Amino acid sequence: MSSETPPAESPDTIEIDPADALRRMRAGATLLDVRDDDERASGMPERAIGISRASLEARVAQLAITQSAELLAICATGQRSLLARNQLLELGYSRVFSVRGGFSRWCAEGLPTNAGSMDADSAERYSRHLLLPEVGVSGQLKLASARVALVGAGGLGSPAALYLAAAGVGNLTLIDDDRVERSNLQRQVIHTEARIGMPKTASASLTLAALNPSVRIFTHEQRLVAGNVEALLSGHDLIIDGADNFPTRYLLDAASRNLGIPLIYGAVHRFTGQVSVFDPRKESSPCYRCLFPEPPSAEEAPNCSEAGVLGVLPGIIGLLQCSEAIKLIIGQGRPLVGRLLCFDALNASFRELSLVRDPDCPGCKAGSGLSAYEEIATLCAG
Incomplete structure (x- = not known):
């Protein structure tokens, strides 16, 4: 036999x-x-x-x-x-x-x-994701191979980076030229008292590595300017806007369209915040300048150090940005393209506004000269 x-x-x-x-x-x-x-x-x-x-x-x-x-x-x-x-x-x-x-x-x-398709550590770590039919093994592998650039490791970047790392997004790039200050700790939860004076990118990298050692963290301790914006963002799948100033946001908008990379916008002011997705891959998607054709004056839009901000608010908005990023990576759900989601913390209320592409937008209209980063810098300085 x-x-x-x-x-x-x-x-x-x-x-x-x-x-x-x-x-x-x-x-x-x-x-x-x-x-x-x-x-x-x-x-x-x-x-x-x-x-x-x-x-x-x-x-x-x-x-x-x-x-x-x-x-x-x-x-x-x-x-x-x-x-x-x-x-x-x-x-x-x-x-x-x-x-x-x-x-x-x-x-x-x-x-x-x-x-x-994944090792035992990953299967255990992401077990709750794997139970979701919308994620499963294939979605988790998409997260693992994704490359996300976070511009700003502060109020918005902190919660977004923490939950992207926890979710298993495999490659995170942190871009920020600032250092940790004690006043940051009320809302920038990725940093600690012991790291005051440390570059924010280095501080954030330590926290993320401790949370999920399998995530690759790339850091750039520099400010985005016309001369480096495309080099720093090229090759990424998504950009998360955690900037705190209009010149950087306009540069991000132009680079997003030039490079064809979706931009997940977020902003906070005192007790209110807003989130949207500007996706240059979609012909009908508006851009940031459809929403803000020209930068407001400093009096109209003071920053957090001047106007203050409720500490928990950047956490809420940053997590909404993170949620949009995960949806875009795994190809599930309805992203906030053409929609502006507004949150009022004092009233605990959300409001959604429709955004349409402006045919006269100075940023994305036909023949608008998208590579003129220097023009944007001049505009914001004016």
């Missing part, structure tokens, strides 16, 4: 050992790994087919397996595979066996496995 031929089983046999399952597979049986997608992300038995038990009935028919063929079911420890066996019997499959001890015993016995 060939070593690949499984021993004859009793008609009442329900479970088989992993080694027996491997022999049967080599003789032609099909092994179904009925664990959930997040569990299988860290690996499966070699040559197994992954179908979660919840979708077993719908998907097993797609495999075009005859009902007389031998099917084996495996889960984590051997409990769900028994339930899967019953499902398959009810569907008319007559030769179905559950693998005793599941994948845990399979691994303990050193039987061959295929590496998963």
